Amino acid sequence: MTKKVLVVDDESAIVSAIAYALRREGYEVDTAGDGEEALRKVQSFHPNVMVLDVMMPKLSGYDVARKLEDRDDIGIILLTVKNDIVDKIIGLELGADDYMTKPFEIRELLARIKALLRRLEKHSGETQRGTLDYGALKVYPDRRTAELDGEVLELTPKEYDLLLLLLSHPQRVYTRDELLEQVWDIGYAGGTRTVDIHIQRLRKKLGEPYQNVLQTVYGVGYRSVPAGASS
Structure with a gap:
């Protein structure tokens, strides 16, 4: 079954680049430009993984992660411009599975998505x-x-x-x-x-x-x- 990835960022160029790379890898992709739209897309698109920017209008990535904290069927990778330990710990405590600091290599993001999907499948096979x-x-x-x-x-x-x-x-x-x-x-x-x-x-x-x-x-x-x- 094709895995679904929801890309959430208010920077359209980043969204387009990530979505393009994911589709080339065979993923089904949807996108959102802010936190509120992301939560709506979670209900309609049912992603396996979210690539979620921290700094966004309406609802931050932290707020979105907090609202999805009890959803163990969705993996979350946070994107942040801050290379700060405290910010990263906050994200992990809110239920995020991984993080990447901007700017980053798309190839590394793809590798992390694959690793996260393997872990989610392992948990589902318990x-x-x-x-x-x-x-x-x-x-x-x-x-x-x-x-x-x-x-x-x-x-x-x-x-x-x-x-x-x-x-x-x-x-x-x-x-x-x-x-x-x-x-x-x-x-x-x-x-x-x-x-x-x-x-x-x-x-x-x-x-x-x-x-x-x-x-x-x-x-x-x-x-x-x-x-x-x-x-």
Whole structure:
């Protein structure tokens, strides 16, 4: 099935160049010139991936990403003119999967879109995994949901992916760079703070005593430890 890419930018020359390159690669492409139009196109076009500029009229790329935070079926690549770590972390925390700083090579963008589509397909193929049972904490990969004491946890797609990865490999220690690469599918030097923030949010949602399932390995990263197991 042909993959769909929605290109969103208020600079028509950039939109035209990206759309042309994508169509040559066989993608179905639609475009939007501002954030409000982008959200309408999401409903009508149903893209697999959005290439989304940050600085736009009406709604910024951040605002669009925030409104789509719970849509784990859409991959988002942010475009920004700022090569600033804080801006990039904000985008990743809002649910974006990758980012590129303008100006950029179209070939690199195409490679990142392909990599993102592979990751989305990998997540959609998780149905072969069985339920992960940590006592009252249960994760259901076939439904991409987690429950605690029978109540569904309200997790963002990235929070869910992070929890699933750690619980799937109990006691294995992951560095922050490994988690960033496997959950966000990017290698981002200096951006590991976003991992810490997502772990903090997960612990808050899990509450006592299950927040202790996600343990910090100081100076290294994180691991999951089943409730009642020795650390």
